[in-house]
Amino acid sequence: MPKLATASLGGSATHRDPSMQRHSHTSSDPLEVCVTEGIQPLSWVQRLLTRLVSRRHSFPPACSKMVTAKVWVLKKHFEGFPKTSDFDLKKIELPNLKDGELLLESVFLSVDPYMRPYSQRDMKEGDIMIGTQVARIVESNNPAFTVGAFVVARSGWRTHFISDGKDLQLLPSSWPESLPKSLALGTVGMPGLTAYFGLLEVCKMKLGETVLVNAAAGAVGSVVGQLAKIGGCKVVGCAGSDYKVAYLKKIGFDEAFNYKTVVSLDEALRQASPDGYDCFFDNVGGEFTSIAINHMKKYGRIAVCGAISQYNDTVPQKGPYVQVPMIFKELQMEGFIVTRWNNRWEEGLKALLKWVVEGKVKCHEQVTEGFENMPMAFIGMLKGENLGKAIVKV
Numbered sequence: 001m002p003k004l005a006t007a008s009l010g011g012s013a014t015h016r017d018p019s020m021q022r023h024s025h026t027s028s029d030p031l032e033v034c035v036t037e038g039i040q041p042l043s044w045v046q047r048l049l050t051r052l053v054s055r056r057h058s059f060p061p062a063c064s065k066m067v068t069a070k071v072w073v074l075k076k077h078f079e080g081f082p083k084t085s086d087f088d089l090k091k092i093e094l095p096n097l098k099d100g101e102l103l104l105e106s107v108f109l110s111v112d113p114y115m116r117p118y119s120q121r122d123m124k125e126g127d128i129m130i131g132t133q134v135a136r137i138v139e140s141n142n143p144a145f146t147v148g149a150f151v152v153a154r155s156g157w158r159t160h161f162i163s164d165g166k167d168l169q170l171l172p173s174s175w176p177e178s179l180p181k182s183l184a185l186g187t188v189g190m191p192g193l194t195a196y197f198g199l200l201e202v203c204k205m206k207l208g209e210t211v212l213v214n215a216a217a218g219a220v221g222s223v224v225g226q227l228a229k230i231g232g233c234k235v236v237g238c239a240g241s242d243y244k245v246a247y248l249k250k251i252g253f254d255e256a257f258n259y260k261t262v263v264s265l266d267e268a269l270r271q272a273s274p275d276g277y278d279c280f281f282d283n284v285g286g287e288f289t290s291i292a293i294n295h296m297k298k299y300g301r302i303a304v305c306g307a308i309s310q311y312n313d314t315v316p317q318k319g320p321y322v323q324v325p326m327i328f329k330e331l332q333m334e335g336f337i338v339t340r341w342n343n344r345w346e347e348g349l350k351a352l353l354k355w356v357v358e359g360k361v362k363c364h365e366q367v368t369e370g371f372e373n374m375p376m377a378f379i380g381m382l383k384g385e386n387l388g389k390a391i392v393k394v
């Protein structure tokens with residue numbers, strides 16, 4: 001049977017970084033063994049058996065019974081940094097299933113930075129918080145979906161929900177049994193795809209180049225660095241604690257530093273790559289970008305992926321004043337949203353899954369236990385308490 005080299009996700013916490021001990025726990029010490037490596041896919045015989053067994057239990061569907069879902073709503077629009085009092089936990093009674101519908105229960109939910117700016121832009125007070133989850137099908141009146149199967153859904157912060165199946169993505173059939181399904185929200189999900197398309201299509205990274213990435217120990221950044229290494233680049237990353245910096249070195253970054261403790265960011269960037277940077281994958285924006293842009297090489301490319309340093313600002317930051325370096329270094333700077341490549345997600349997920357299975361891309365997750373702790377996990381992630389992908393396990 002395929003076997004994870006690491007303790008399985010969901011074990012007890014063994015953090016060295018005290019700032020991370022408050023609410024989260026992870027599988028094991030990431031500096032020791034928290035990598036996912038050497039996983040072999042199930043054989044076709046095993047897969048066939050699994051499908052036959054689960055089908056036997058799925059039709060006819062079990063009798064419907066009333067299900068009460070817990071949901072988190074945005075009680076009050078965030079002002080500055082989100083607070084737990086901005087959220088409300090509510091209960092909703094779900095109706096019986098109609099023909100073609102499914103009942104799902106969330107198993108893992110994602111907390112992501114985009115929820116902060118998107119809530120401001122797209123939500124009104126009283127709406128259920130936006131977000132994605134890995135969910136298990138518990139009842140099905142839809143022959144295309146088998147009870148027991150796992151899907152990625154975009155149903156917001158809910159424990160249970162009903163779907164007609166149109167908005168659900170089944171996990172790839174080649175997903176190894178031993179691989180945590182939560183990775184479908186991280187390295188083998190939207191954040192991994194952001195790294196993949198941002199590097200390939202926006203940075204247009206080439207063999208031998210030097211790549212800079214900030215928020216490097218997070219969900220997107222940790223994949224950016226590892227993909228750039230696979231692509232034959234030199235990789236420089238920065239993150240907000242020494243613990244995270246040690247992790248970056250562990251997973252193959254050539255240079256890494258703690259942007260919070262360096263005396264001069266300018267000097268740290270120069271030291272890490274005296275010749276400058278061909279590609280800059282920017283997750284942070286603001287002052288960091290203003291400084292980093294001066295370290296770009298001629299014809300460098302900047303992928304503007306995120307601006308987390310600005311999401312909680314009540315007063316807009318000044319700058320960055322990018323025109324002069326952009327002109328004289330003839331830089332390209334391009335913002336992007338990962339959904340631009342919606343029609344290529346299958347390609348990206350296949351590549352990411354393969355690298356994870358082969359052990360070429362290592363994953364770490366910061367797992368918070370309990371649906372009740374969603375707001376805390378979200379706020380913790382914005383504060384930088386996560387190493388790798390921030391996940392909530394229901």
Ligand SMILES: NC(=O)C1=CN([C@@H]2O[C@H](COP(=O)(O)OP(=O)(O)OC[C@H]3O[C@@H](n4cnc5c(N)ncnc54)[C@H](OP(=O)(O)O)[C@@H]3O)[C@@H](O)[C@H]2O)C=CC1
Binds near residue numbers: 241284338382383
């Ligand atoms: N364009 C797109 O399609 C997408 C964009 N994104 C963006 O990518 C970025 C990373 O997302 P994701 O990987 O999911 O999140 P992460 O897992 O990286 O978590 C967020 C991290 O941001 C860092 N951070 C928080 N505040 C600041 C700050 N003021 N200055 C510098 N760093 C800060 C913290 O790490 P540290 O300890 O290092 O400070 C924190 O851990 C975000 O900006 C997000 O909005 C994500 C997905 C899609």
Ligand SMILES: CCCCCCC/C=C/C=O
Binds near residue numbers: 114306337338339
């Ligand atoms: C699967 C949901 C797609 C969400 C797209 C998120 C884009 C992020 C932008 C900035 O963080």
